[in-house]
Each structure stands twice: as C-alpha cells, then as structure tokens.
Amino acid sequence: QKEVEQNSGPLSVPEGAIASLNCTYSDRVSQSFFWYRQYSGKSPELIMSIYSNGDKEDGRFTAQLNKASQYVSLLIRDSQPSDSATYLCAVNSRGSARQLTFGSGTQLTVLP
Amino acid sequence: GAVVSQHPSWVICKSGTSVKIECRSLDFQATTMFWYRQFPKQSLMLMATSNEGSKATYEQGVEKDKFLINHASLTLSTLTVTSAHPEDSSFYICSAPTGSGANVLTFGAGSRLTVL
Numbered sequence: 001q002k003e004v005e006q007n008s009g010p011l012s013v014p015e016g017a018i019a020s021l022n023c024t025y026s027d028r029v030s031q032s033f034f035w036y037r038q039y040s041g042k043s044p045e046l047i048m049s050i051y052s053n054g055d056k057e058d059g060r061f062t063a064q065l066n067k068a069s070q071y072v073s074l075l076i077r078d079s080q081p082s083d084s085a086t087y088l089c090a091v092n093s094r095g096s097a098r099q100l101t102f103g104s105g106t107q108l109t110v111l112p
Numbered sequence: 113g114a115v116v117s118q119h120p121s122w123v124i125c126k127s128g129t130s131v132k133i134e135c136r137s138l139d140f141q142a143t144t145m146f147w148y149r150q151f152p153k154q155s156l157m158l159m160a161t162s163n164e165g166s167k168a169t170y171e172q173g174v175e176k177d178k179f180l181i182n183h184a185s186l187t188l189s190t191l192t193v194t195s196a197h198p199e200d201s202s203f204y205i206c207s208a209p210t211g212s213g214a215n216v217l218t219f220g221a222g223s224r225l226t227v228l
Contacts, residue, residue, distance in 0.1 A: 008153075034216075043118075043205050043219040044156070088155060090217075099146070100217060104155040 003027060004091050006103035014111050019076040021106050023089030026070070032092035033065055033072045034100065037085045044088055048074060079110040114140050114210040118220025125196055126228055133191045133223045135206035142208040145189035146217065147181060150203040162189045196227040 005024050013019045021035075032051055036044035048063040050056045050072065056063045062075040072091075076083055089103040115138040125131050135145055143164045148156040160176075162168040162183035170176045178200075180192040193200055203224050207217040 041203075041222075041224070043222040045219070046216060049216065099158065099161070101158075102155045 003101045004089055004103040006087075006089050006106050008104055009107040010109055011106055012109045012111055013079050015079060015081060017079050017110075019079045019083065019108055019110070021074040021076075021087050021089075021108065022071060023073065023091075023103055024071045025089075025091045025101075027091070028067075028070065030067075030070075030091045032100075033063070034090040035061075035063060035072075035074045036088040036090060036102075037083075038088055038105065039085045047087070076108075079108075081110045081112050084109045114138075114208070114218045116142070116206060116208050116218050116220040118206055118223060120223055121221055122224040122226075124226045124228065127197055128195055130192055130194045131196055131225060133193075133204055133206070133225075135189050135191075135208075135220045137187045137208055140208075140210060141186035142189070143186060144209055145183060146207045146209075147179075147189075147191050148205045148207065150205060150222075156205065159191075164189075193225065196225070198227045201225055201227045 003026050034049045035047045037047050038044040050063040050065045060077045064073045086105040086107045088105045090100040117136045145162045147159045149159050150156050158171050159174045160168045160170045160181050162181045164183045164186050168181035183189040203222050205222040206220040210218045
C-alpha cells in the first residue's frame with residue numbers, strides 16, 4: 001500500500017464548477033498535510049496546509065482533514081482554466097516536520 | 113518570501129558525462145536541502161537530504177556514488193550526477209524547509225536533465 005494515495009485522474013470540470021480532489025494516507029502519526037499545485041514542466045507551489053481536523057478555507061480553496069479516516073481533500077470553488085494543473089498531496093509521515101511524502105498527483109483540467 | 117534559485121533549468125548531456133545542479137537560498141540560510149527526482153507522470157521521490165557541513169543522507173536505493181551531494185555553505189547545495197546514463201534523464205528539484213517551524217518546503221524551479 002502506498003503511503004499517500006491520490007486518484008491520478010484526469011479530472012475534468014467545467015469552468016465555474018467545484019473541483020474535488022482527494023487523498024488518503026497510511027501513517028496514522030502524520031501531523032502535517034499539504035496541497036501543492038504543479039504546472040507542467042514546473043516545480044510544485046504550495047496551495048494549502050492543514051494540521052488539524054476540519055476545514056480550512058483560503059479564497060477559493062478549502063482543505064478538509066479527517067485524521068480518523070486518514071484522508072485529506074481539496075475543494076476548488078469557481079474553478080478557472082488557470083487552475084488546470086496537477087495537484088500533489090503531501091504528508092509529513094516520517095515523524096519529522098522536514099520530510100514530506102508526496103502522492104502521485106491528480107491531474108485537473110478546467111474546461112472553458 | 114523565501115526563494116530557492118536552481119540552475120540550470122535544463123541540460124542535455126552525452127552518456128558518461130557528469131552534470132552539476134546548483135541550488136541557492138537567496139534570502140535565507142538553508143541548513144537542510146531536500147533533493148527530489150520526478151519522472152514523467154509520476155510524483156516527487158526524495159533522493160537525499162543534504163545538511164550543511166555534514167554528509168548527505170540518501171534514501172534507500174539511491175546510489176550515493178552516482179549522485180554526489182555537497183552542502184558546503186548555508187546558501188548552496190549541489191547535486192552532481194556522475195557518469196550519467198539515459199535512465200538518469202528526469203526532472204530534479206531541490207527544496208528547503210522554510211516558514212513557521214520550518215514546516216513548509218520552498219522549491220527550486222527544477223532542472224530537466226536529458227542524457228543522450
């Protein structure tokens with residue numbers, strides 16, 4: 001079982017819709033959870049971080065964490081074509097705040 | 113915000129040659145630098161962790177003699193791919209812990225290596 005699992009997609013949503021990205025992780029002691037966006041040929045950039053159960057909102061982005069079920073999700077409201085990218089879920093699963101394990105990413109396409 | 117400058121952004125080399133990739137922290141001191149490799153359509157895989165002034169820590173399966181990492185100063189870490197082969201062609205990305213509690217990674221722009 002992979003440590004961090006994501007549906008690879010591709011996921012397509014129409015412009016203006018809500019895009020929902022999901023991620024599950026295997027290490028119960030994980031404490032920090034991150035969503036990175038990666039455009040093709042570019043390095044990842046941080047979108048959201050979440051550390052406690054519940055929802056965290058930042059603009060059009062909402063991260064949701066459920067430690068009991070070991071999943072973390074990212075909702076993108078009012079999706080825009082510029083949101084089209086691969087979204088990487090990253091989890092601190094090594095007991096160190098400095099090392100992250102990345103999922104394989106979900107490719108999102110927002111159709112104009 | 114914190115910036116990690118990585119270069120070259122892309123390099124093409126012949127099989128058997130060595131290639132050096134540099135990552136510099138521009139406005140902060142990076143005592144630690146993570147080096148990742150990413151093959152097409154795959155996620156980032158941690159190769160090694162470099163620490164200023166000490167030996168790098170390599171992940172299982174990564175050849176330390178092939179991927180030489182040097183972290184000679186608080187602002188510079190380098191990765192040298194020695195005797196490169198076509199299977200080493202990949203996207204190499206460095207990152208440094210930044211932010212509150214050093215819990216966030218700032219990535220370099222990445223280096224696309226193509227070995228002919």
